Amino acid sequence: MKILVIQQKMIGDVLTSTILFEALKEKYPEAELHYLINSHTLSVVENNPFIDDYIVFTPEIEKQYLKFWGLIKSIRSNKYDVVIDAYSKLSSNILSGFSKAKTKISYRKKYRSFIYDYNIVRKTHTKLAKGIEIDNRLKLLEPLGISTKSIKPKIYLTNKELENSKLYLENNGINTNAKLFMISVLGSSNSKTYPLPYMAQLIDAIVEATKGQLLFNYIPSQVAQAKAVFNLCKPKTQQHIRFDVFGKNLREFLAITKYCTALIGNEGGATNMAKALDVPTFSIFAPWIDKEGWNMFEDNTHVSVHLIDTKPELFTGKRLKETKGDAQPNYEAFLPEYILPKLSKYLNQF
Secondary structure: OEEEEEOOOOHHHHHHOOHHHHHHHHHOOOOEEEEEEEHHHHHHHOOOOOOOEEEEEOHHHHHOHHHHHHHHHHHHHHOOOEEEEOOOOHHHHHHHHHOOOOEEEEEOOOOOHHHOOEEEOOOOOOOOOOOHHHHHHHHOOHHHOOOOOOOOOOOOOOHHHHHHHHHHHHHOOOOOOOOEEEEEOOOOOHHHOOOHHHHHHHHHHHHHHHOOEEEEOOOHHHHHHHHHHHHHOOHHHHOOEOOOOOOOOHHHHHHHHOOOOEEEEEOOHHHHHHHHOOOOEEEEOOOOOOHHHHOOOOOOOEEEEOHHHHOHHHHOOOOHHHHHHHHHHHHHHOOHHHHHHHHHHHHOOO
């Protein structure tokens, strides 16, 4: 049996959908399992023992018709028995439809249900700690007779990666046996970034409460904004921040994060990766993002905050995604004083 799972785009989505492979391997240990993902997300699923091969969706394939058609032909030639489309957008609809798989599964969407043999209705609410996104991924397996209560996404680092990371940290004056916090100072966009002066106040509070060592998570294009946050912090806080210590690529970031006491800051891909590494997290959700969808496995170890919990009146009569255009005014209403009590309580465990 050959099974293809399609999950394009963001790191958090790609990582979350890896749970399908663990469940599929348990049900079909001899099956050959392939994963179609975007090229920039490959590092996060590297070394996953449940995935047999990867099909990489590159920017060139996305932009050039002939390359996309080449991908279609490649998928058809693989003669998959099952295609599970967890992405369920136009490109994956086309790939699924042309795959000629005997069984095609995806989420129910208007005008596209004819492509699939099984169209799964997404849940919109759950009382379970695993979260809606985990719940909905597992529902895709029901047509195959697979019933699994919960599986956590996992990231697999090699011993060599961990050894190199520890050596890098120690060579840069970091004590890996002391408190070390990774701070997600910036989101993937301005609409997912807590105001920089507010973030600086939270960082001051983290240092005041823990006296810990701090690392900043940012990419090269964000260095100016990250430095702005650093400059907004109190001088005594700045002494605890190692601004120049960071992973040069995603795998290095993962190996460094594994040595951290917790990851704190803007919710996003880094939060999901930290959870998959069993590193505690404290996340600030963007006002327009549904917390219930992505606050997976929330407990005392993984905690999140959202403006809607403090000022629900700002969202009355609106769907959260409809407030994306008001992200900055809503962020400005999410004062540090609303977050600090919960953050202080969270830090007490370390």
